[in-house]
Amino acid sequence: MAEESRYAKGLMKLAEVDGKAGEEVVAPLGDLGRYIVEFAFGDIYSRDTLSLREREIATIAMLTVLGGREPQLRVHMGAGLNVGLTPEEIEEIIIQTVPYAGFPTAINAMHVLKSHQFPEG
The missing domain is CATH 1.20.1290.10 (AhpD-like)
Structure with a gap:
């Protein structure tokens, strides 16, 4: 999956889980926030089971x-x-x-x- 679509997928899942508060938490973290969005929410939280x-x-x-x-x-x-x-x-x-x-x-x-x-x- 391309990094940009992985990030977009993660942002959508983060919003689904945490509403606006999630983005407010990760936004000031720079690259660390991007890694959280991509990995935790784009990869892990997006799994189906x-x-x-x-x-x-x-x-x-x-x-x-x-x-x-x-x-x-x-x-x-x-x-x-x-x-x-x-x-x-x-x-x-x-x-x-x-x-x-x-x-x-x-x-x-x-x-x-x-x-x-x-x-x-």
């Missing part, structure tokens, strides 16, 4: 257990909401990580979730 909802469940769980990635976790919690997760489901994903990664990372993730501004409705 998992839904975007399932991909965000996995991503939220991974960012929770890795710890120290709260800014990215916040972005992916927003993306999770955008692709159909509820705040209650995100809380349950965090709780599911406790037996495998421990309480400290789950506590940090829960603080991120509780500080998230959810739309009224």
